[in-house]
Amino acid sequence: MKYVPDATADRHFESDKTVDRDGVDGLLSELDEYAVEQALQIKEKAESPEDVTVTALCVGPEKGIDAVRKALQMGADAGVHVTDEAIAGSDAVATSLVLAKAVERIGNADLVMCGMASTDGAMSVVPAMxxxxxxxxxVTFASVIETQGDQVRVKRDGDTATEVIGATMPLVVSVTDQSGEARYPSFKGIMAAKKKPVETYALSDLGVEAGEVGLSVAWSEVQDTTERPPRSQGEVVTDEDGSGAGALTDFLASKKFI
Known part of the structure; x- marks a missing residue:
């Protein structure tokens, strides 16, 4: 899961061209909530749900623990938060490295669930990496996931066709926002989350060197940014002589909408 800036907030870049994550409120990425939901449904439908453990894993700043808590409140059994100052500014390549090392340390993962993308980066490459x-x-971009034992059946909806794919655990799966509405934490879930175990790892706990992550080794960088201009006043077309339809058509054509 990823802890991301609130998309409704007024977001800015830092001097090093990274997103200001301290000046705005953060939250669990909405697209990752779908992955949490599907993981919980798989547990609930299992023959022995008590034998299935859903662990919520987040790599991010100290405040990223809020994303872990949200998943625990939804129903996850345990949480892992990887936080280290050296991680700041990491790209997808470095992020996938830290996530992989954390998954390996957690151990015995039959199914690694991811969202289809993050709401701040929207790259959709971390699950594959x-x-x-x-x-x-x-198996990426799953809209439906069914499991039976160690067998997984996934439906992927494309632009022109729908695919049904079978796979065997262990497996990495990413789910889309069409996989099912994520549940809201109940009062009982919020209270129960306070007693659930949460582990915190630093890079040294995962055997990752500081020089392997961070902005200095990122494969891509933001070279320049421009503030989004304020919304301008719209154009008003007055239809007094029946020419309004033509004026509207000309306007839409000038903007290449038609």
Missing amino acids: LAERLDLPQ
């Missing part, structure tokens, strides 16, 4: 690092098969 994570699967490569873990040497596991991957």
